[in-house]
Amino acid sequence: MVLPKVIYENLPYLYFLLSGALLAYGDSWYYIFSGAIFYIVACVVLVTRSAHRRLDKQNYRAIKHAxxxxxxxxxxxxxxxxxxxxxxxxxxxxxxxxxxxxxxxxxxxxxxxxxxxxxxxxxx
Structure with missing residues (x-):
C-alpha cells in the first residue's frame, strides 16, 4: 500500500495530534496509554526517517556522543x-x-x- 506523499509526510504529526487529543480528552488510563502509544510511534517514525534521509551519512559513524x-x-x-x-x-x-x-x-x-x-x- 502506497500513501500519497502529503499523507505520508504528515502522518507522524497526525499521530502527535491524536496523542494530544487523547491526553486532553480523558483522564482514564486507556486514554493515557493510547496517547503514549501514539506519541512513541510518532517519535519512532520521525527518528527512522531522519536516519534514512541524512545527507551527512559518511560522517555519521564518526560522531561520538557522550x-x-x-x-x-x-x-x-x-x-x-x-x-x-x-x-x-x-x-x-x-x-x-x-x-x-x-x-x-x-x-x-x-x-x-x-x-x-x-x-x-x-x-x-
Missing amino acids: LPELLYEYLPYTYGAIGIFILMSTRQPILQFVAFALFVLALRNLVCRRTNRSKAKGLF
Whole structure:
C-alpha cells in the first residue's frame, strides 16, 4: 500500500495530534496509554526517517556522543514528553516554566539536528 506523499509526510504529526487529543480528552488510563502509544510511534517514525534521509551519512559513524546513540536520538522527544507530563500534572508557575523550558530545549535540539543533517558536510 502506497500513501500519497502529503499523507505520508504528515502522518507522524497526525499521530502527535491524536496523542494530544487523547491526553486532553480523558483522564482514564486507556486514554493515557493510547496517547503514549501514539506519541512513541510518532517519535519512532520521525527518528527512522531522519536516519534514512541524512545527507551527512559518511560522517555519521564518526560522531561520538557522550550519550548512547539511541538515547541521543530520542532525547528531544523525551524532553517534550516530560514537559507535557509536567503541564498536565501541576498548576504551579515554577513547574510550568520548567515545562516551557523543556519544550524550548526540545525544539532547539530538533531544529539544530534537522539543519545539520539536511546539508552535506562542507570543506570548512
